[in-house]
Amino acid sequence: MIDIVYSILVHEEPESYYDTIKNIFYFNKTLNILIIVHCNEFMYEILSKKKTHAVILNPLKYTKRSLTYDILQAHIDNYMYLFNNNIKLKYFIIYSTNCMFYKHVTIEFIERELIEAPEYVKQNYYIEDRLIFFEKQYNNSNPFKENKKIIDIFIKNGMNEIYPSQHEGSIFESYIFKECIDFLSNNNIRSLIEREWAFEEYLIPTLYLNFKKQLLKTTICRIFWELPDLTPTIEDIKNTHQPSVKRVERKYDNQVRVWLREITNSYEGIII
Numbered sequence: 001m002i003d004i005v006y007s008i009l010v011h012e013e014p015e016s017y018y019d020t021i022k023n024i025f026y027f028n029k030t031l032n033i034l035i036i037v038h039c040n041e042f043m044y045e046i047l048s049k050k051k052t053h054a055v056i057l058n059p060l061k062y063t064k065r066s067l068t069y070d071i072l073q074a075h076i077d078n079y080m081y082l083f084n085n086n087i088k089l090k091y092f093i094i095y096s097t098n099c100m101f102y103k104h105v106t107i108e109f110i111e112r113e114l115i116e117a118p119e120y121v122k123q124n125y126y127i128e129d130r131l132i133f134f135e136k137q138y139n140n141s142n143p144f145k146e147n148k149k150i151i152d153i154f155i156k157n158g159m160n161e162i163y164p165s166q167h168e169g170s171i172f173e174s175y176i177f178k179e180c181i182d183f184l185s186n187n188n189i190r191s192l193i194e195r196e197w198a199f200e201e202y203l204i205p206t207l208y209l210n211f212k213k214q215l216l217k218t219t220i221c222r223i224f225w226e227l228p229d230l231t232p233t234i235e236d237i238k239n240t241h242q243p244s245v246k247r248v249e250r251k252y253d254n255q256v257r258v259w260l261r262e263i264t265n266s267y268e269g270i271i272i
Helices: 014-026 041-047 069-084 107-115 127-137 145-156 174-186 203-212 234-238 255-263
Strands: 002-010 033-039 055-057 089-094 099-101 171-173 221-223 244-246
Touching (some): 002 014, 014 033, 014 099, 033 069, 069 174, 107 171, 174 203
Parallel strands (some): 002 033, 002 089, 033 055
Antiparallel strands (some): 089 171
């Protein structure tokens, strides 16, 4: 049984990718982990030349478009590769190559985050209220109304709430993520899309909310929403609760990446 599988998408900068891989293994060194990587064809050709222990390159490869279902689909493809190959796992974590660990991850931290996640508060996320909110946010061009067939499926299945949440660092029990995938597949959600929006930040959190009756606030990664370009300084990172942070530039000589290599003696003991 794998403790944690990290699902990441790679589309640029092989050198920073390998830096991220070392970072993940170093700060999860007491756990039995696996990393599964989804690439475009160009990056697959480069990365497949180097075999890396406990890293799987998904042979299904394509280019992902930003703010579309492609991002979510690639993570789904990663999970289904594991499922179809009978790889048993406890937790599935959606991750990114511009996230970096600063603290060690433990199962105790993961389980505490799941237990302490905020309970479901029903009246906060009614579809009608969210539609009004997004009407204003998108200047009267509402992506949810234009996907009425999807909204109708939610309502038909007793799901009256739409809930957004970051996907980077989100912690899922394996069975919950599979339930979400099954719902999307059984209802042909991808084929019903009439206008694309940030699906990875709405579909899975909404299904998680309705299946588990708990908000998807369980994350190992802090995103600094309050900072310019969401980019933390080293001091910001030192003061964070979560063991991982975003956004760290995908450049090997990035200041934060250099600092992390310095304090870990270049991820001492990690060979890939």
